[in-house]
Amino acid sequence: MPLIALEQVTRTYQLGATTVRALRGIDLSIDAGEFVALWGPSGSGKSTLCHLMGLVDVPTTGRVQVNGRDAASLSDDLRSEHRNRSVGFIFQQFNLLPVLSAIENVMLPLVIRGEGGAAVRRQAETILGEVGLGDCQHQRPDQLSGGQRQRVAIARALVSAPPVVIADEPTANLDSENAHRIVDLMRTLQSSRGTTFIFATHDQRLMARVSRRIRLQDGVVQEDVRNPDARESVAGEDRNGHGEHRENQRTQSKDAAPKSSVSSSFPVPSVANNPHPSRTTPAVSGPAPEGLRPC
Amino acid sequence: MLNWLTIGGRNLLRNKRRSAFTIGAVALGFAAVNLFGGFTRYVYSGLEDSYVYAYGNGHLTLFRAGYLQNGALHPERYLLASNDLATITSFLRADPNVLYTTPQLNLVGLLSNGRASTIVAAEGRNAADTRLFRARGRGTIGRLTFFHGAELDDSRPTNVGVSQGLANLLGLTNSSDAIFMATTVDGQMNALDVHVVQLVDSPVEALDNMLMSIPFGLSQKLYDTSGADRLVVLLRDPRQTAALRDTWQAELRRRGVAVEIRTWEELRLSYLKICNMFNVLFTFLFTIVLVIVVLSVVNTVGMAVMERTREIGTLRALGLRRQGIVTMFAAESLLLGLIGSAIGTVMTTMTIAGVRLAGPTWIPPNIPVRVPLEVHFVPAYLVLSLASLCLLCVFAAVLPARRASRMSIIDALGHV
Numbered sequence: 001m002p003l004i005a006l007e008q009v010t011r012t013y014q015l016g017a018t019t020v021r022a023l024r025g026i027d028l029s030i031d032a033g034e035f036v037a038l039w040g041p042s043g044s045g046k047s048t049l050c051h052l053m054g055l056v057d058v059p060t061t062g063r064v065q066v067n068g069r070d071a072a073s074l075s076d077d078l079r080s081e082h083r084n085r086s087v088g089f090i091f092q093q094f095n096l097l098p099v100l101s102a103i104e105n106v107m108l109p110l111v112i113r114g115e116g117g118a119a120v121r122r123q124a125e126t127i128l129g130e131v132g133l134g135d136c137q138h139q140r141p142d143q144l145s146g147g148q149r150q151r152v153a154i155a156r157a158l159v160s161a162p163p164v165v166i167a168d169e170p171t172a173n174l175d176s177e178n179a180h181r182i183v184d185l186m187r188t189l190q191s192s193r194g195t196t197f198i199f200a201t202h203d204q205r206l207m208a209r210v211s212r213r214i215r216l217q218d219g220v221v222q223e224d225v226r227n228p229d230a231r232e233s234v235a236g237e238d239r240n241g242h243g244e245h246r247e248n249q250r251t252q253s254k255d256a257a258p259k260s261s262v263s264s265s266f267p268v269p270s271v272a273n274n275p276h277p278s279r280t281t282p283a284v285s286g287p288a289p290e291g292l293r294p295c
Numbered sequence: 296m297l298n299w300l301t302i303g304g305r306n307l308l309r310n311k312r313r314s315a316f317t318i319g320a321v322a323l324g325f326a327a328v329n330l331f332g333g334f335t336r337y338v339y340s341g342l343e344d345s346y347v348y349a350y351g352n353g354h355l356t357l358f359r360a361g362y363l364q365n366g367a368l369h370p371e372r373y374l375l376a377s378n379d380l381a382t383i384t385s386f387l388r389a390d391p392n393v394l395y396t397t398p399q400l401n402l403v404g405l406l407s408n409g410r411a412s413t414i415v416a417a418e419g420r421n422a423a424d425t426r427l428f429r430a431r432g433r434g435t436i437g438r439l440t441f442f443h444g445a446e447l448d449d450s451r452p453t454n455v456g457v458s459q460g461l462a463n464l465l466g467l468t469n470s471s472d473a474i475f476m477a478t479t480v481d482g483q484m485n486a487l488d489v490h491v492v493q494l495v496d497s498p499v500e501a502l503d504n505m506l507m508s509i510p511f512g513l514s515q516k517l518y519d520t521s522g523a524d525r526l527v528v529l530l531r532d533p534r535q536t537a538a539l540r541d542t543w544q545a546e547l548r549r550r551g552v553a554v555e556i557r558t559w560e561e562l563r564l565s566y567l568k569i570c571n572m573f574n575v576l577f578t579f580l581f582t583i584v585l586v587i588v589v590l591s592v593v594n595t596v597g598m599a600v601m602e603r604t605r606e607i608g609t610l611r612a613l614g615l616r617r618q619g620i621v622t623m624f625a626a627e628s629l630l631l632g633l634i635g636s637a638i639g640t641v642m643t644t645m646t647i648a649g650v651r652l653a654g655p656t657w658i659p660p661n662i663p664v665r666v667p668l669e670v671h672f673v674p675a676y677l678v679l680s681l682a683s684l685c686l687l688c689v690f691a692a693v694l695p696a697r698r699a700s701r702m703s704i705i706d707a708l709g710h711v
């Protein structure tokens with residue numbers, strides 16, 4: 001059973017007198033442990049797709065299923081609970097609460113869940129250490145660089161050990177160097193924790209690091225490619241996205257979008273086998289990725 | 296520990312000026328309500344104390360049954376005879392709630408300076424008992440005297456006091472002689488020479504041209520009776536007034552003495568009117584304060600919602616429920632109320648201390664002399680205002696917070 005499945009999903013917005021068809025009949029399924037990039041030009045529907053998969057939005061038509069359950073059957077409170085327990089969000093603008101320190105921002109999903117105390121703080125400290133910000137715990141977002149803020153956001157997304165992390169243009173506000181580091185960090189965490197990562201980007205240079213890339217254009221899936229040779233580390237590699245292995249490619253027409261669920265032999269850690277990796281697996285071993293220097 | 300109150304507190308510090316303005320509005324409102332409440336409480340207690348203690352009217356007054364209905368036309372039929380007085384006094388003095396009892400006999404007669412006469416209403420009181428009553432008055436009341444001149448003396452029954460207006464009318468001073476005429480119980484005219492020793496400040500303007508204060512012995516002598524028209528009781532605990540009235544009335548009836556008992560509030564009708572007036576003013580002020588506080592909080596929370604729309608979207612995306620958003624803003628608003636009330640308590644306390652230090656004086660209603668103006672510190676009002684203002688702050692935040700919680704998450708996240 002796929003982690004997330006979309007069936008003939010459309011999303012239409014009304015902007016004044018104009019009707020914007022952001023998604024036009026998407027069929028897609030994401031399996032546990034995948035590292036997926038949604039890419040395409042601005043306005044192609046990447047963010048809308050992220051929102052629908054993260055249950056922050058509802059489709060105009062079609063069906064979104066999470067763990068086999070139809071999202072439309074969930075009340076607002078249940079959808080909130082699902083987002084809190086099963087989805088980690090990383091935003092383009094980082095969206096950290098400015099009144100909270102780095103560690104408090106990381107603790108936030110757990111506080112929302114009603115947890116508190118020393119255990120929560122320790123959990124946040126651990127994950128901050130994993131993203132290389134162990135020394136920046138008490139700094140407020142305005143005291144951190146863009147890359148550091150995004151790492152705090154990643155830590156926040158991962159602190160509750162969700163099965164899936166959805167990142168909407170997580171590197172858009174970062175320079176090229178930091179963008180690569182962030183993607184590498186996500187890739188490393190995905191490998192070590194088995195978390196499913198889905199991120200939207202329009203930066204083709206990052207494609208070499210994803211295990212699956214889904215190209216969107218005008219609200220339809222144009223291409224869905226597995227890349228079993230995706231690199232997990234940036235060290236010593238060029239960052240132009242060369243050397244990808246196109247295993248599977250499909251093109252959808254705008255009007256009839258065929259189901260683009262792809263099976264792959266690419267081995268990925270399974271969340272199902274380790275539902276709380278942060279509690280059972282040690283922090284990323286070895287030195288922090290290049291550039292993840294302390295404050 | 297990170298919780299919504301901590302987050303709320305930090306959010307309040309984000310826009311210090313706006314938060315300070317709202318907290319200031321709450322604090323000022325809190326202080327205004329409590330200071331006015333403290334002032335009204337002072338007025339109420341001043342009215343009670345002046346009537347009960349300073350004027351010697353006691354907490355409860357016992358009349359022969361029917362006196363209040365028919366006594367004005369036939370006072371002689373409704374007097375408490377000396378044996379009744381003895382029975383009642385003996386009964387009352389056995390009650391540990393009773394501090395003092397004293398008989399009184401009021402008369403209507405004529406006062407003459409030898410050239411002109413005018414109708415007077417004379418209050419015949421035991422001078423020593425009156426002083427005992429007065430001495431029991433709380434604070435300033437215990438030291439207040441509403442006359443100029445000498446105290447009345449039971450051993451000099453012809454020494455009397457007359458109101459200022461009456462003295463002016465008849466050209467009397469506090470050393471003048473006059474003739475006081477009244478009818479006896481049998482309807483015979485009786486006249487006695489009296490000596491004015493005090494000029495009395497009338498509590499009511501309407502009585503200023505006709506009020507006399509005379510020793511109880513003189514009123515009995517003029518009326519040619521050994522009885523009294525009322526028996527006044529001072530209680531140890533004023534809160535027992537109503538309960539004791541009912542108990543005594545039943546018990547005395549059982550003993551064969553038909554009396555009707557009135558509390559001081561029932562006899563002092565102006566007290567209730569004044570209280571009602573101040574209550575209306577208090578309600579009016581409280582309403583204005585509440586409206587100001589509500590508008591301030593709605594404005595503050597409304598602005599916060601607008602400025603923090605993206606944060607609301609983020610929190611919702613992270614899984615905070617709609618109710619959680621409302622709780623977050625309600626917590627902030629509650630903090631505004633709590634901090635404002637705390638500052639308001641300090642302002643109230645300091646103002647009360649300042650008033651005590653400055654010691655301003657004024658002439659309150661129904662008290663004819665200048666007395667110190669006080670503002671009472673009323674803990675019950677503090678608690679009540681704290682609870683109502685904090686509740687109001689929370690309720691005022693709910694409306695904008697509910698609106699915020701129902702925003703589309705996508706729209707909120709995209710808000711700039």
